[in-house]
Amino acid sequence: MADAAVSRLLELLVSISTEENREEGRLIVGDGKEVKRLVSNFQASQAFLADAEQRQVKEEAVRLWLDQLKDACYDMEDVLDEWITTRLKLQIEGVLDDHESAPTLVSQK
Structure with missing residues (x-):
């Protein structure tokens, strides 16, 4: 359940990191190092989440907590999707060069 949401976020972050490293551009507020840090944190959390998934049957x-984490993961996924869409739209419109810094998005949720 939560593991699937975290896995989806990992896929998005790795995809963004790969694209940003290829373009040598900046990501959101920082650079590709921030994405790598986030990916590392998510990977470190996977074993913990697997244990929590098993314990949820017995512990309310x-x-x-897993339900809240899943909701937070979906919110983060929405923000990342919005960022990707905005960046692609600006690149298509010629407003954002492939090597310029990315727009900063703030979620309204």
Whole structure:
């Protein structure tokens, strides 16, 4: 459940990191190092999440925490999707060069 949401976020972050490294551009506010740090943090959390998934059957607090984590992951995925869409739109319109810094997006959620 939460593991699938985190895996989807990992895929998005790796995709963004790869694109940014290829273009030698900046990412959101920082650079590709920030994405690599986030990917590393998500990977480190995977074992913890696997344990929590098993414990949620017996522990209500763990189940509630996993539900909140899943919601947060979906919110982060929405922000990343919005960022990717905005960046592509600006590149198509010629407003953003492939090597310029990326727009900063703020979620309204």
